[in-house]
Amino acid sequence: MVDLSKKPGHLRRAPENFLSEEQVKAVGAGRRDFLRKSFLAAGAAMAAPLVARADAAGDPDILNLPPWTTSLGLPVATNPYGQPSKYESQLLRRESPGLTRVGGASVSFCPLQGLFGIITPSGLHFERHHQGWHDVDPSKHRLMINGSDPAFLKQPKVYTMDQLMRLPPVSRIHFIECGANTGLEWGNVAVPTVQYTHGMLSCSEFTGVPLKTLLEDCGVDYKKARYVLAEGADGSSMTRTIPMEMVENGEVIVAYGMNGEMLRPENGYPLRLVVPGVQGVSWVKWLRRIEVGDMPYATKDEAVHYIDLMPDGMHRQYTSIQECKSVITSPSGGQQLLETGFYNVTGVAWSGRGKITRVDVSFDGGINWKTARLEGPIQNKALTRFNIDWVWDGKPAILQSRAIDETGYVQPSYGQLRAVRGTKSIYHNNAIQSWKVVESGEVSNVQVL
């Protein structure tokens, strides 16, 4: 339970001023639970020493001028690279205990529960490494482009960072989601907060050269080469197959920039592939090589992992698109509403097939729905922020969001998804997420079929 005495800015009134005689007796008898329902201001008073303390003149945080109002602040460039406020230490990338055995082949989740808008701060971008991460020296980094058959390119080439950064760039905002995001929840509720259910998700503005430009600069033969293999420079030298169609339409970017600066080392500095709408594993980090070829490669992460087990025992291979999905980020699991009354319910929606066109929100577990407001900009294969008004009356509620994309696809329920895919597929769980609110104001993770 939250210590409600920490709720700032409320004037404390003596409890006898607004509690009935009966209620005061109940408190005296140690029964405080009803306070959580609707008299939370009273909770603040009760948490203070039971001597009722009234702030008659007003809020001490207004009446007593604080040091930042009455003294000189720090000079410019005190932090040459700015840092978040010291009061923001709670929102960090975190691991899910017991999920993986070693930190070098693991995941850290993005704290979606506290983020706004659609851009993920670069330092909070989720991480997934298969063989640890390195800070690669950009002056020693090269990109090689070759063909599985010499006939597929006029010439295999190598480019330095100096050269890549002279080519005509594009900047685009895209989401990146791990194929295993929400994978822990296929069978049942397993983790408490949106950080762990949906936190293998981030969204950034990426800057770089369309891969198309580079392949054409090497004289690619699009008729023969219909697949691309991307390969990393780290120990795992991660490899993934990408369809040439996505390269030809200019979507796939060889990116060096992220949110206005260079990529962070954990996100592939100095070069990564951006494959919009496709699961994160294909966005090969520390990108060192592109091979064009005439068949898919069945690499370890498309033949042993990132394959989806179906109820008939077959594994779906080369499942790459992240289908339309959404989640309410606040209020969400592991959070506590402070009192009844008005709340802005907010979340994000995204689709690997294009733009989000609509998000509906239900407060009764999916019996009735209302359409939420979409915040602009609404972009192709990017997170889209939605908001909707809610007045909490103190009664139990189940909050859900349901996104629709420009193809008309409607995000499915757990029941619908499981009817087709069972519960063992690990990857690509895009079911509607439910958060249950109980009378105490605590929000928790539940699954509605």
Next chain:
Amino acid sequence: MSRFSKSIVAAALLALTASAFAFDTFKLGRQATPAELAAWDIDVRPDFKGLPKGSGNVQQGNDLFEEKCASCHGSFGESNEVFTPLIGGTTHEDIKNGRVGGFVKGDIPQRTTFTKVATISTIFDYIQRAMPWTAPKSLKPDEVYAILAYFLNLAEIVPADFVLSDKNIAEVQKMMPNRNGMTTNHGMWPGAPAARGGIGNGGKPDVKNVACMKDCKKEVRIGSVLPNYARTAHGNLEDQNRSFGPVRGVRTVDGDAAVARAPAQSAELTLANASGCMACHGLSSKIVGPGLNEVQARYKDQADAADRLAAKVKAGGQGAWGSIPMPPNGHVKDEDIKTLVKWILSGAK
């Protein structure tokens, strides 16, 4: 600006608006040399394009695996202690059918690598590029063949006297127990569909929800709620939310534990992480090697422990904690090893 460079720029600008760039439009980048291509182009495809020549037998593979892989994957590739097992869960019947029965019947106890993979090329490619985990790309082709021969023998796909080579690996692929267990009939491939020479059904989704708005169902069926252990397994959720704003995090840890924030990581722990030690050692508990606090507990009263342990860390070795060896840590500087051992003996935190 010279006339030459002007014409390049003009050509490039023209190309920018056109649909495709001509070859070498930018006069940037240069031709890759054959040696450069050989150094980096190491991928092996399912049709074995890219496969290096070579061979290795089961016994050699057994020895190599014990030396270089068993510390993490267990002696017979079956260890469950650290990672998902590589081998196990397949039968002779599966080898005949090319479908793993455990998946068909839905009763597979554990999805080992060999229950899933349809193509042996995948495993060759992966071991060659990424294993051993802490020394990737250190194996010669013959060694990869030998280790694969050993795997195939453990899975009872080939006999104990088998020699795997570039000549017969394609034949072996036809015996993989799950070779018929993959399907691409789905809508999640973002390229051309199978009907046009690509993969999948062209993006047709497999579930269809409709956006009902009112009285969509009679009752809400809850399938699952958060188990109590999971509520507390992720630390104090109060500390994972802001202390102001519309909501707070729920306090999920009682008393003092809730107040104590995670201390900042020590410089030594950072060094241990960077040196790869923490891949095998937990602070308090065993991963592959003993927990570092267990090491301290054993040696705390021995005056010469620091020097002995530093030498052991550098050279590697086994026997003190079990049969699993610690590989040599030659990549770590001597003074860093000293620092790390001192830290371990003073109760690493």
